[in-house]
Amino acid sequence: MNHDQTSRLMMAFARETARSSAARLCTACVEVLDVTGAGITIMGGDQAGPVCVSDSNVAALEDLQYTTGQGPCRDAFFTGVSVHAPRFGIDASTRWPSFVSLAQRSGFGAVFAYPLITAGAKVGVMTLYQQGEGDLTRAQHDDSIGLAEVLTETVLSLQDEAPPGELAPGLDEAVKYRAEIYQASGMTAIQLTIPPEEALLRIRAYAFANDQTVAETAAHIVARRLRLPNDDQPEMEA
Protein backbone atom coordinates (compact mmCIF):
# COMPACT_ATOMS: atom_id res chain seq x y z
CA MET A 1 0.00 0.00 0.00
CA ASN A 2 1.29 3.49 -0.71
CA HIS A 3 1.37 6.30 1.81
CA ASP A 4 -1.80 8.00 0.52
CA GLN A 5 -3.78 4.79 0.70
CA THR A 6 -2.53 3.99 4.20
CA SER A 7 -3.38 7.50 5.37
CA ARG A 8 -6.87 7.30 3.94
CA LEU A 9 -7.55 3.98 5.61
CA MET A 10 -6.19 5.19 8.92
CA MET A 11 -8.39 8.25 8.74
CA ALA A 12 -11.44 6.18 7.91
CA PHE A 13 -10.78 3.97 10.93
CA ALA A 14 -10.19 6.96 13.15
CA ARG A 15 -13.44 8.58 12.02
CA GLU A 16 -15.39 5.42 12.75
CA THR A 17 -13.75 5.10 16.15
CA ALA A 18 -14.53 8.71 16.99
CA ARG A 19 -18.14 8.31 15.96
CA SER A 20 -18.73 5.30 18.18
CA SER A 21 -16.62 6.51 21.07
CA ALA A 22 -14.15 9.37 20.86
CA ALA A 23 -12.59 8.08 24.09
CA ARG A 24 -11.20 5.15 22.15
CA LEU A 25 -9.01 7.51 20.13
CA CYS A 26 -6.91 8.10 23.23
CA THR A 27 -6.72 4.42 24.05
CA ALA A 28 -5.54 3.87 20.49
CA CYS A 29 -2.81 6.51 20.90
CA VAL A 30 -1.56 4.87 24.09
CA GLU A 31 -1.46 1.42 22.49
CA VAL A 32 -0.04 2.38 19.12
CA LEU A 33 2.65 4.66 20.54
CA ASP A 34 3.33 2.56 23.63
CA VAL A 35 3.11 5.43 26.13
CA THR A 36 1.59 5.70 29.59
CA GLY A 37 -1.16 8.20 28.85
CA ALA A 38 -2.61 10.44 26.16
CA GLY A 39 -5.01 13.32 25.76
CA ILE A 40 -6.51 14.82 22.62
CA THR A 41 -7.79 18.39 22.86
CA ILE A 42 -9.45 20.58 20.29
CA MET A 43 -8.55 24.24 20.51
CA GLY A 44 -9.32 27.56 18.90
CA GLY A 45 -8.45 31.03 20.13
CA ASP A 46 -9.21 30.94 23.82
CA GLN A 47 -11.35 27.84 23.58
CA ALA A 48 -10.18 24.36 24.46
CA GLY A 49 -12.05 21.12 24.98
CA PRO A 50 -10.86 17.58 25.65
CA VAL A 51 -11.98 15.14 22.96
CA CYS A 52 -10.69 12.32 25.14
CA VAL A 53 -8.21 11.41 27.85
CA SER A 54 -6.81 7.97 28.57
CA ASP A 55 -7.20 8.23 32.38
CA SER A 56 -8.12 10.60 35.23
CA ASN A 57 -4.51 11.69 35.85
CA VAL A 58 -4.32 12.98 32.29
CA ALA A 59 -7.74 14.59 32.74
CA ALA A 60 -6.51 16.49 35.80
CA LEU A 61 -3.44 17.74 33.92
CA GLU A 62 -5.51 18.91 30.97
CA ASP A 63 -7.86 20.69 33.39
CA LEU A 64 -4.95 22.35 35.13
CA GLN A 65 -3.61 23.65 31.83
CA TYR A 66 -7.07 25.04 31.08
CA THR A 67 -7.18 26.74 34.45
CA THR A 68 -3.72 28.29 34.36
CA GLY A 69 -3.45 28.84 30.61
CA GLN A 70 0.03 27.32 30.80
CA GLY A 71 1.46 23.98 29.76
CA PRO A 72 3.02 21.90 27.00
CA CYS A 73 -0.33 21.39 25.26
CA ARG A 74 -0.94 25.10 24.98
CA ASP A 75 2.64 25.81 23.90
CA ALA A 76 2.46 23.20 21.15
CA PHE A 77 -0.77 24.68 19.84
CA PHE A 78 0.36 28.28 19.77
CA THR A 79 3.84 27.67 18.35
CA GLY A 80 2.69 25.00 15.91
CA VAL A 81 5.69 22.79 16.72
CA SER A 82 5.87 19.71 18.93
CA VAL A 83 6.99 20.27 22.50
CA HIS A 84 9.26 17.71 24.17
CA ALA A 85 9.95 17.49 27.90
CA PRO A 86 11.78 14.17 28.41
CA ARG A 87 12.34 15.11 32.04
CA PHE A 88 10.92 17.73 34.37
CA GLY A 89 14.06 19.74 35.04
CA ILE A 90 14.62 23.45 35.64
CA ASP A 91 13.43 24.44 32.16
CA ALA A 92 10.08 22.71 32.42
CA SER A 93 9.54 23.77 36.04
CA THR A 94 10.19 27.39 35.15
CA ARG A 95 7.93 27.30 32.13
CA TRP A 96 5.02 25.41 33.67
CA PRO A 97 5.39 25.34 37.45
CA SER A 98 1.96 24.08 38.46
CA PHE A 99 1.82 21.61 35.56
CA VAL A 100 5.15 20.01 36.45
CA SER A 101 4.21 19.84 40.11
CA LEU A 102 0.96 17.98 39.42
CA ALA A 103 2.51 15.80 36.71
CA GLN A 104 5.19 14.58 39.09
CA ARG A 105 2.66 13.95 41.85
CA SER A 106 0.61 11.94 39.33
CA GLY A 107 3.58 9.70 38.60
CA PHE A 108 4.64 11.07 35.22
CA GLY A 109 8.26 11.68 34.26
CA ALA A 110 7.96 13.11 30.75
CA VAL A 111 5.46 14.80 28.44
CA PHE A 112 5.32 15.34 24.65
CA ALA A 113 2.76 17.50 22.89
CA TYR A 114 2.10 17.33 19.14
CA PRO A 115 -0.04 20.01 17.48
CA LEU A 116 -2.84 18.76 15.27
CA ILE A 117 -1.96 20.88 12.31
CA THR A 118 -1.96 20.90 8.53
CA ALA A 119 -1.23 23.61 5.98
CA GLY A 120 -3.94 26.20 6.61
CA ALA A 121 -5.50 24.65 9.70
CA LYS A 122 -4.68 24.13 13.36
CA VAL A 123 -7.30 22.23 15.32
CA GLY A 124 -5.79 21.08 18.61
CA VAL A 125 -3.12 19.00 20.29
CA MET A 126 -2.29 15.36 21.06
CA THR A 127 -0.40 15.19 24.37
CA LEU A 128 1.52 12.08 25.39
CA TYR A 129 2.55 11.24 28.93
CA GLN A 130 5.23 8.80 30.06
CA GLN A 131 5.76 7.30 33.48
CA GLY A 132 9.53 7.16 33.08
CA GLU A 133 11.96 9.88 32.07
CA GLY A 134 13.59 9.96 28.64
CA ASP A 135 12.84 10.94 25.07
CA LEU A 136 10.53 9.14 22.72
CA THR A 137 12.35 6.81 20.35
CA ARG A 138 12.77 7.84 16.74
CA ALA A 139 10.01 5.40 15.80
CA GLN A 140 7.64 6.74 18.46
CA HIS A 141 8.30 10.30 17.32
CA ASP A 142 7.70 9.46 13.64
CA ASP A 143 4.55 7.54 14.55
CA SER A 144 3.36 10.45 16.69
CA ILE A 145 3.70 12.81 13.76
CA GLY A 146 1.81 10.38 11.54
CA LEU A 147 -0.90 9.91 14.14
CA ALA A 148 -1.20 13.68 14.62
CA GLU A 149 -1.74 14.00 10.87
CA VAL A 150 -4.48 11.37 10.96
CA LEU A 151 -6.15 12.98 13.99
CA THR A 152 -6.12 16.42 12.36
CA GLU A 153 -7.92 15.07 9.33
CA THR A 154 -10.24 13.04 11.57
CA VAL A 155 -11.33 16.11 13.53
CA LEU A 156 -11.84 18.15 10.37
CA SER A 157 -13.76 15.41 8.61
CA LEU A 158 -15.99 14.74 11.63
CA GLN A 159 -16.98 18.39 11.48
CA ASP A 160 -17.38 18.23 7.66
CA GLU A 161 -20.25 15.82 8.20
CA ALA A 162 -22.10 18.01 10.68
CA PRO A 163 -24.69 20.63 9.66
CA PRO A 164 -23.05 24.07 9.38
CA GLY A 165 -22.81 25.84 12.76
CA GLU A 166 -23.42 22.64 14.73
CA LEU A 167 -20.60 20.84 16.49
CA ALA A 168 -20.16 17.25 15.28
CA PRO A 169 -21.49 14.61 17.72
CA GLY A 170 -18.04 13.02 18.04
CA LEU A 171 -16.65 16.37 19.22
CA ASP A 172 -19.59 17.46 21.37
CA GLU A 173 -18.10 15.84 24.46
CA ALA A 174 -15.25 18.34 24.30
CA VAL A 175 -17.70 21.15 25.11
CA LYS A 176 -20.12 19.18 27.30
CA TYR A 177 -17.21 18.29 29.54
CA ARG A 178 -16.82 21.97 30.43
CA ALA A 179 -20.55 22.83 30.22
CA GLU A 180 -20.70 23.99 33.84
CA ILE A 181 -17.79 26.37 33.24
CA TYR A 182 -19.63 28.05 30.35
CA GLN A 183 -22.89 28.07 32.28
CA ALA A 184 -21.11 29.68 35.22
CA SER A 185 -19.66 32.35 32.95
CA GLY A 186 -23.20 33.08 31.74
CA MET A 187 -24.46 33.39 35.29
CA THR A 188 -21.56 35.59 36.36
CA ALA A 189 -22.05 37.72 33.25
CA ILE A 190 -25.59 38.59 34.40
CA GLN A 191 -24.56 38.97 38.05
CA LEU A 192 -21.76 41.44 37.28
CA THR A 193 -23.25 42.94 34.10
CA ILE A 194 -20.22 42.02 32.00
CA PRO A 195 -19.81 39.98 28.77
CA PRO A 196 -19.48 36.19 29.23
CA GLU A 197 -15.86 36.18 27.94
CA GLU A 198 -14.88 38.58 30.69
CA ALA A 199 -16.85 36.55 33.22
CA LEU A 200 -14.77 33.49 32.27
CA LEU A 201 -11.57 35.43 32.90
CA ARG A 202 -12.86 36.45 36.32
CA ILE A 203 -13.76 32.85 37.13
CA ARG A 204 -10.28 31.72 36.08
CA ALA A 205 -8.66 34.41 38.24
CA TYR A 206 -10.79 33.42 41.22
CA ALA A 207 -9.96 29.74 40.76
CA PHE A 208 -6.24 30.47 40.55
CA ALA A 209 -6.30 32.72 43.59
CA ASN A 210 -8.21 30.16 45.62
CA ASP A 211 -6.23 27.08 44.54
CA GLN A 212 -9.20 25.52 42.73
CA THR A 213 -9.62 24.31 39.19
CA VAL A 214 -11.90 26.38 36.98
CA ALA A 215 -14.30 23.42 36.98
CA GLU A 216 -14.50 23.45 40.80
CA THR A 217 -15.17 27.19 40.96
CA ALA A 218 -17.77 26.88 38.21
CA ALA A 219 -19.54 24.06 40.04
CA HIS A 220 -19.86 26.29 43.13
CA ILE A 221 -21.27 29.12 41.03
CA VAL A 222 -23.81 26.90 39.23
CA ALA A 223 -24.89 25.37 42.56
CA ARG A 224 -25.35 28.97 43.79
CA ARG A 225 -22.88 28.41 46.61
CA LEU A 226 -20.60 31.09 45.22
CA ARG A 227 -21.13 34.45 43.62
CA LEU A 228 -18.08 36.33 42.37
CA PRO A 229 -17.54 39.68 44.07
CA ASN A 230 -18.21 42.89 42.18
CA ASP A 231 -15.01 44.60 43.27
CA ASP A 232 -11.56 44.37 41.66
CA GLN A 233 -9.78 41.05 41.50
CA PRO A 234 -7.40 39.98 44.27
CA GLU A 235 -3.74 40.34 43.24
CA MET A 236 -2.64 37.27 41.24
CA GLU A 237 0.88 35.91 41.31
CA ALA A 238 2.67 36.53 38.01
Add this chain to the structure above:
Amino acid sequence: MSNEALTDATTPQTLTAATFVEIVDALVGDFDVIDVLTLLTARCVELLDAAAAGILLADSAGQLCVVGASTEQIHLLELFQVQNDEGPCLDCYQTGEVVLHSDLDTPSPWPGFAAECTKAGYRSVCAVPLRHRAHTLGCLNLFMSEPGGLTDQDIALAQALTDVASITIVQDQAIRDAAVREGHLQHALTSRIAIEQAKGMLAERNTIDMDEAFALLRSYARSNNLGLTNVAEAIVAGTVTVDAITTRRPPPPPRPASQA
Protein backbone atom coordinates in the same frame (compact mmCIF):
# COMPACT_ATOMS: atom_id res chain seq x y z
CA MET B 1 5.15 40.62 -8.80
CA SER B 2 6.24 42.11 -12.10
CA ASN B 3 5.53 40.57 -15.46
CA GLU B 4 8.00 42.81 -17.23
CA ALA B 5 10.82 41.10 -19.13
CA LEU B 6 14.29 41.52 -17.71
CA THR B 7 16.82 43.46 -19.79
CA ASP B 8 18.35 42.11 -22.98
CA ALA B 9 21.60 41.57 -21.08
CA THR B 10 19.98 38.76 -19.09
CA THR B 11 21.01 35.31 -20.24
CA PRO B 12 18.43 32.52 -20.50
CA GLN B 13 20.06 30.76 -17.54
CA THR B 14 19.79 33.85 -15.38
CA LEU B 15 16.20 34.36 -16.40
CA THR B 16 15.34 30.72 -15.70
CA ALA B 17 16.93 30.89 -12.28
CA ALA B 18 15.27 34.22 -11.55
CA THR B 19 11.90 32.80 -12.54
CA PHE B 20 12.19 29.86 -10.16
CA VAL B 21 13.38 32.11 -7.34
CA GLU B 22 10.50 34.52 -7.90
CA ILE B 23 7.90 31.77 -7.81
CA VAL B 24 9.31 29.98 -4.77
CA ASP B 25 9.42 33.31 -2.94
CA ALA B 26 5.77 33.79 -3.79
CA LEU B 27 4.86 30.32 -2.55
CA VAL B 28 6.32 30.79 0.91
CA GLY B 29 4.57 34.11 1.35
CA ASP B 30 1.04 35.28 0.68
CA PHE B 31 0.47 34.62 -2.97
CA ASP B 32 -2.27 34.86 -5.53
CA VAL B 33 -2.46 31.82 -7.78
CA ILE B 34 -3.54 33.80 -10.83
CA ASP B 35 -0.63 36.22 -10.42
CA VAL B 36 1.86 33.38 -10.25
CA LEU B 37 0.39 31.57 -13.24
CA THR B 38 0.29 34.75 -15.31
CA LEU B 39 3.92 35.41 -14.45
CA LEU B 40 4.76 31.89 -15.59
CA THR B 41 3.15 32.37 -18.98
CA ALA B 42 5.13 35.60 -19.49
CA ARG B 43 8.41 33.92 -18.55
CA CYS B 44 7.65 30.93 -20.78
CA VAL B 45 7.29 33.27 -23.73
CA GLU B 46 10.70 34.77 -23.04
CA LEU B 47 12.54 31.58 -22.14
CA LEU B 48 11.12 29.34 -24.83
CA ASP B 49 11.02 31.86 -27.64
CA ALA B 50 7.27 31.41 -27.91
CA ALA B 51 4.88 33.99 -29.29
CA ALA B 52 2.22 33.37 -26.67
CA ALA B 53 1.38 31.07 -23.78
CA GLY B 54 -1.68 30.22 -21.73
CA ILE B 55 -2.48 27.99 -18.79
CA LEU B 56 -5.71 26.04 -18.70
CA LEU B 57 -7.09 24.27 -15.65
CA ALA B 58 -9.82 21.70 -15.48
CA ASP B 59 -12.70 22.64 -13.21
CA SER B 60 -14.64 20.14 -11.12
CA ALA B 61 -16.73 19.25 -14.17
CA GLY B 62 -13.64 18.48 -16.22
CA GLN B 63 -14.00 21.59 -18.40
CA LEU B 64 -10.78 23.41 -19.27
CA CYS B 65 -10.69 27.10 -18.32
CA VAL B 66 -8.01 29.69 -18.97
CA VAL B 67 -6.46 30.92 -15.74
CA GLY B 68 -3.50 32.86 -17.06
CA ALA B 69 -2.22 34.03 -20.43
CA SER B 70 0.53 36.15 -21.91
CA THR B 71 -1.83 38.06 -24.19
CA GLU B 72 -5.49 38.74 -24.64
CA GLN B 73 -5.47 37.09 -28.05
CA ILE B 74 -4.49 33.75 -26.66
CA HIS B 75 -7.42 34.03 -24.35
CA LEU B 76 -9.75 33.98 -27.31
CA LEU B 77 -7.97 31.07 -28.88
CA GLU B 78 -8.21 29.03 -25.76
CA LEU B 79 -11.90 29.77 -25.50
CA PHE B 80 -12.31 28.63 -29.04
CA GLN B 81 -10.45 25.45 -28.27
CA VAL B 82 -12.57 24.63 -25.30
CA GLN B 83 -15.84 25.41 -26.93
CA ASN B 84 -15.21 23.19 -29.86
CA ASP B 85 -13.80 20.35 -27.88
CA GLU B 86 -10.68 20.07 -29.95
CA GLY B 87 -7.05 21.08 -29.69
CA PRO B 88 -3.65 20.08 -28.34
CA CYS B 89 -4.53 21.15 -24.80
CA LEU B 90 -7.55 18.88 -24.68
CA ASP B 91 -5.49 15.94 -25.95
CA CYS B 92 -2.76 16.75 -23.46
CA TYR B 93 -5.24 16.90 -20.58
CA GLN B 94 -6.83 13.63 -21.54
CA THR B 95 -3.60 11.70 -22.11
CA GLY B 96 -1.31 13.42 -19.60
CA GLU B 97 1.34 13.55 -22.33
CA VAL B 98 3.14 16.39 -24.08
CA VAL B 99 1.44 17.18 -27.38
CA LEU B 100 3.42 18.89 -30.13
CA HIS B 101 2.59 19.97 -33.63
CA SER B 102 5.52 21.60 -35.31
CA ASP B 103 3.88 22.83 -38.51
CA LEU B 104 0.25 23.83 -38.58
CA ASP B 105 0.44 24.09 -42.36
CA THR B 106 0.56 20.31 -42.37
CA PRO B 107 -2.56 18.30 -41.38
CA SER B 108 -3.35 18.13 -37.68
CA PRO B 109 -5.98 16.32 -35.59
CA TRP B 110 -7.67 19.68 -35.00
CA PRO B 111 -8.50 21.35 -38.31
CA GLY B 112 -10.78 24.02 -36.90
CA PHE B 113 -8.29 24.97 -34.23
CA ALA B 114 -5.38 24.90 -36.65
CA ALA B 115 -7.19 27.30 -38.97
CA GLU B 116 -7.73 29.81 -36.16
CA CYS B 117 -4.07 29.48 -35.15
CA THR B 118 -2.82 30.17 -38.64
CA LYS B 119 -5.10 33.19 -38.90
CA ALA B 120 -3.60 34.51 -35.69
CA GLY B 121 -0.09 34.04 -37.09
CA TYR B 122 1.01 30.93 -35.21
CA ARG B 123 2.76 28.12 -37.03
CA SER B 124 3.36 25.57 -34.27
CA VAL B 125 1.86 24.62 -30.94
CA CYS B 126 2.79 22.63 -27.88
CA ALA B 127 0.84 21.53 -24.82
CA VAL B 128 2.58 20.42 -21.63
CA PRO B 129 0.60 18.73 -18.85
CA LEU B 130 0.14 20.28 -15.40
CA ARG B 131 0.87 17.18 -13.35
CA HIS B 132 0.20 16.36 -9.71
CA ARG B 133 0.94 12.81 -8.63
CA ALA B 134 -1.18 10.64 -10.91
CA HIS B 135 -3.49 13.44 -12.01
CA THR B 136 -3.40 15.99 -14.80
CA LEU B 137 -4.79 19.30 -13.61
CA GLY B 138 -4.70 21.03 -16.99
CA CYS B 139 -2.00 22.19 -19.36
CA LEU B 140 0.41 24.90 -20.46
CA ASN B 141 -0.34 25.85 -24.06
CA LEU B 142 2.52 27.35 -26.10
CA PHE B 143 2.22 29.04 -29.47
CA MET B 144 5.19 29.70 -31.78
CA SER B 145 5.21 31.97 -34.83
CA GLU B 146 7.74 29.78 -36.66
CA PRO B 147 7.33 26.14 -37.63
CA GLY B 148 9.70 23.68 -35.95
CA GLY B 149 8.13 23.59 -32.51
CA LEU B 150 10.45 23.17 -29.52
CA THR B 151 13.66 21.29 -28.82
CA ASP B 152 13.72 18.47 -26.27
CA GLN B 153 15.57 20.80 -23.93
CA ASP B 154 12.89 23.45 -24.32
CA ILE B 155 10.18 20.91 -23.62
CA ALA B 156 12.02 19.72 -20.51
CA LEU B 157 12.25 23.30 -19.25
CA ALA B 158 8.60 23.87 -20.06
CA GLN B 159 7.70 20.76 -18.06
CA ALA B 160 9.76 21.97 -15.10
CA LEU B 161 8.02 25.35 -15.16
CA THR B 162 4.67 23.63 -15.49
CA ASP B 163 5.46 21.42 -12.49
CA VAL B 164 6.05 24.57 -10.47
CA ALA B 165 2.67 25.85 -11.63
CA SER B 166 1.07 22.60 -10.44
CA ILE B 167 2.60 22.98 -7.00
CA THR B 168 1.30 26.54 -6.83
CA ILE B 169 -2.23 25.44 -7.66
CA VAL B 170 -2.31 22.41 -5.41
CA GLN B 171 -0.73 24.18 -2.47
CA ASP B 172 -3.21 26.99 -2.70
CA GLN B 173 -6.23 24.73 -2.90
CA ALA B 174 -5.08 22.63 0.01
CA ILE B 175 -4.53 25.66 2.14
CA ARG B 176 -7.86 27.18 1.19
CA ASP B 177 -9.77 23.97 1.83
CA ALA B 178 -8.11 23.39 5.19
CA ALA B 179 -8.66 27.00 6.27
CA VAL B 180 -12.35 26.80 5.37
CA ARG B 181 -12.80 23.56 7.29
CA GLU B 182 -10.97 24.94 10.30
CA GLY B 183 -13.28 27.96 10.16
CA HIS B 184 -16.30 25.66 10.31
CA LEU B 185 -14.88 23.87 13.33
CA GLN B 186 -14.12 27.11 15.18
CA HIS B 187 -17.57 28.49 14.49
CA ALA B 188 -19.23 25.26 15.61
CA LEU B 189 -17.17 25.30 18.83
CA THR B 190 -18.09 28.92 19.56
CA SER B 191 -21.78 28.25 18.89
CA ARG B 192 -21.87 25.18 21.10
CA ILE B 193 -20.20 27.08 23.92
CA ALA B 194 -22.68 29.94 23.40
CA ILE B 195 -25.56 27.55 24.10
CA GLU B 196 -24.13 26.75 27.54
CA GLN B 197 -23.37 30.41 28.25
CA ALA B 198 -26.90 31.42 27.23
CA LYS B 199 -28.34 28.74 29.52
CA GLY B 200 -26.33 30.23 32.38
CA MET B 201 -27.53 33.74 31.60
CA LEU B 202 -31.20 32.67 31.46
CA ALA B 203 -30.86 30.54 34.59
CA GLU B 204 -29.43 33.46 36.53
CA ARG B 205 -31.93 36.07 35.31
CA ASN B 206 -34.95 33.87 36.01
CA THR B 207 -33.64 31.91 39.00
CA ILE B 208 -34.32 28.60 37.28
CA ASP B 209 -32.16 25.54 36.69
CA MET B 210 -30.18 24.76 33.54
CA ASP B 211 -32.74 22.35 32.11
CA GLU B 212 -35.52 24.93 32.43
CA ALA B 213 -33.22 27.54 30.91
CA PHE B 214 -32.57 25.26 27.95
CA ALA B 215 -36.31 24.67 27.49
CA LEU B 216 -36.82 28.45 27.46
CA LEU B 217 -34.14 28.85 24.82
CA ARG B 218 -35.58 26.08 22.70
CA SER B 219 -39.16 27.30 22.78
CA TYR B 220 -38.10 30.87 21.95
CA ALA B 221 -36.13 29.55 18.99
CA ARG B 222 -39.10 27.46 17.83
CA SER B 223 -41.79 30.13 18.22
CA ASN B 224 -39.63 32.60 16.34
CA ASN B 225 -38.53 30.07 13.75
CA LEU B 226 -34.85 30.62 14.55
CA GLY B 227 -31.93 28.23 14.93
CA LEU B 228 -31.05 27.37 18.52
CA THR B 229 -27.39 28.32 18.04
CA ASN B 230 -28.37 31.62 16.41
CA VAL B 231 -30.49 32.57 19.41
CA ALA B 232 -27.75 31.50 21.84
CA GLU B 233 -25.12 33.52 19.97
CA ALA B 234 -27.42 36.55 19.93
CA ILE B 235 -27.98 36.33 23.68
CA VAL B 236 -24.24 36.03 24.34
CA ALA B 237 -23.50 38.94 22.01
CA GLY B 238 -26.23 41.01 23.62
CA THR B 239 -28.21 41.60 20.42
CA VAL B 240 -31.11 39.75 22.04
CA THR B 241 -31.66 40.41 25.74
CA VAL B 242 -32.39 37.66 28.23
CA ASP B 243 -35.55 39.53 29.15
CA ALA B 244 -36.79 39.27 25.58
CA ILE B 245 -36.55 35.49 25.85
CA THR B 246 -38.48 35.47 29.10
CA THR B 247 -41.35 37.82 28.26
CA ARG B 248 -42.10 35.90 25.08
CA ARG B 249 -42.15 32.55 26.79
CA PRO B 250 -45.24 30.54 25.77
CA PRO B 251 -47.35 28.94 28.54
CA PRO B 252 -45.50 26.09 30.25
CA PRO B 253 -46.24 22.64 28.82
CA PRO B 254 -48.37 20.27 30.93
CA ARG B 255 -45.32 18.04 31.63
CA PRO B 256 -42.56 19.10 34.05
CA ALA B 257 -40.18 21.49 32.31
CA SER B 258 -37.12 19.69 33.60
CA GLN B 259 -37.37 16.80 31.11
CA ALA B 260 -33.94 16.71 29.42
